[in-house]
Amino acid sequence: MAILEKFRKAKASASQALTAARSSLADIRSQIASKQTELEGLDQRPVAFAEAVAALDTKLREQCEIGEYALKRMAHDLSGRIDGYSVFRTTHIEGREIALQTLLAGSAFRDALIAQLEAVYGNDPGLTSEERAAERERIEGELDDLEAMEEMLIREGAKAGIPIARRKDAHPGALLAPDSALPA
Incomplete structure (x- = not known):
């Protein structure tokens, strides 16, 4: 009976x-x-508002340059013509409507776009490139630590005869790490 009792206790302990x-x-x-x-949420956060405005200003400057080019080409092509209707038929405007609007209504167009940006951003100031990199590094470091702890538990379970399946998306760095690199 003592052997059976020992077995039951061992089984309960293992359980x-x-x-x-x-x-x-x-x-x-x-x-x-x-x-x-x-x-994943970090990747969804917008860039810092100031960076978005700087990118907007760069795009607006590019559009103004395109608009100026289109107007110069139109003026060159129309020199000597008096038919005003031909201004709207010229091929130098087609596809450059936004550029011409930007050139002709620059500050009002910019103000309207910034108002839209403010509405999209709401109370979220976004992240600068440096803030995003630092946050990513912090999260990935914590994730690496958790992956190492998980692998340590799996290996300890295997040593104790407790089979534990690994996740399909387990980090290869943790799987291939030597026991000495895992938490004790």
Whole structure:
């Protein structure tokens, strides 16, 4: 009877260890999923508002240059013509309507576009390139730590005879890391 009792206790102990391991692993995997979602959300954040306005100004300057070119070509082609209707038929305007509008109504057009940007941004100031890089580095570091903890649990489970399946998207760096590189 003593052997049967020892077996039951060992089985109960192994069952408790398995439950604890699976619970810890589920917690770590939940945290990994949360960090992956956080990383995806980072990519959805807009650029800093000031960077967006600077990009807008660059585009507007480019459009003004195109508009100026179109007007110069029209003036050259129309020199000597008096028929005003031919201004609207010239091929130098086609496809350059935005450029001409930008050139002729520059500041009002810019103000309207910035008002639209402000509405899109709302209370989110966006992220500068430096802020985005720092945030990405922080999240990826935390994710690497969690992946290493998960791999350590899987390996410890294997040593104890507890089979634990790896995630399909497990980080190769954690999978290939030597035991000495994993948390103790």
